[in-house]
Amino acid sequence: xxxxxxxxxxxxxxxxxxxxxxxxxxxxxxxxxxxxxxxxxxxxxxxxxxxxxxxxxxxxxxxxxxxxxxxxxxxxxxxxxxxxxxxxxxxxxxxxxxxxxxxxxxx
Amino acid sequence: xxxxxxxxxxxxxxxxxxxxxxxxxxxxxxxxxxxxxxxxxxxxxxxxxxxxxxxxxxxxxxxxxxxxxxxxxxxxxxxxxxxxxxxxxxxxxxxxxxxxxxxxxxxxxxxxxxxxxxxx
Numbered sequence: 014x015x016x017x018x019x020x021x022x023x024x025x026x027x028x029x030x031x032x033x034x035x036x037x038x039x040x041x042x043x044x045x046x047x048x049x050x051x052x053x054x055x056x057x058x059x060x061x062x063x064x065x066x067x068x069x070x071x072x073x074x075x076x077x078x079x080x081x082x083x084x085x086x087x088x089x090x091x092x093x094x095x096x097x098x099x100x101x102x103x104x105x106x107x108x109x110x111x112x113x114x115x116x117x118x119x120x
Numbered sequence: 121x122x123x124x125x126x127x128x129x130x131x132x133x134x135x136x137x138x139x140x141x142x143x144x145x146x147x148x149x150x151x152x153x154x155x156x157x158x159x160x161x162x163x164x165x166x167x168x169x170x171x172x173x174x175x176x177x178x179x180x181x182x183x184x185x186x187x188x189x190x191x192x193x194x195x196x197x198x199x200x201x202x203x204x205x206x207x208x209x210x211x212x213x214x215x216x217x218x219x220x221x222x223x224x225x226x227x228x229x230x231x232x233x234x235x236x237x238x239x240x
Binding site: 014045047049051056057058059062063066068100102103104105107108109110111112113114 | 157159166167168169172180181182183216218220224225226227228230231232233
């Protein structure tokens with residue numbers, strides 16, 4: 014199975030900060046990587062797919078980059094509604110796998 | 121408008137078999153490239169992928185759970201069913217179904233999730 018390792022697992026930041034979350038794959042996954050945002054009690058919401066394609070309706074402060082084994086999700090200017098947990102996910106090959114999550118909290 | 125909704129028991133006893141149904145609308149699982157999957161999340165923990173079925177009736181399972189899982193579809197009813205045998209308290213989780221629309225392998229629509237508690 015392909016393992017996805019997210020770092021950091023916890024992040025404390027202030028409104029307006031630039032935030033970067035990393036997802037590393039245990040083997041190359043081309044660009045078959047997606048990012049999700051999840052708020053308490055809610056289903057995950059797709060932010061980015063194919064490593065860097067912004068899902069329709071998602072604010073442009075979110076961006077994704079990377080290919081192969083290293084990927085990043087960047088929030089250019091953190092907003093109050095962005096405090097949540099973020100997950101990466103791959104489907105380069107089965108089984109599908111998710112990263113362990115990064116919780117972004119208010120400093 | 122794409123929607124997915126999970127249904128099933130809220131409480132199951134240890135050793136019982138869990139059957140969950142995902143009823144969807146706004147798309148057809150007979151469309152080339154379309155897939156529906158099950159994902160779960162224990163309270164306070166990360167997402168865990170369980171199983172996937174595609175438009176061609178190919179099925180894929182979590183490595184660690186594959187002996188306990190069966191996924192199937194009824195295209196005419198727009199439903200995907202997941203069964204999980206020999207339930208244990210560690211299987212307590214919110215269970216989600218979600219759609220993959222094509223080749224890029226991302227989940228673009230999710231159900232609201234259903235909490236399943238395993239307890240005697």
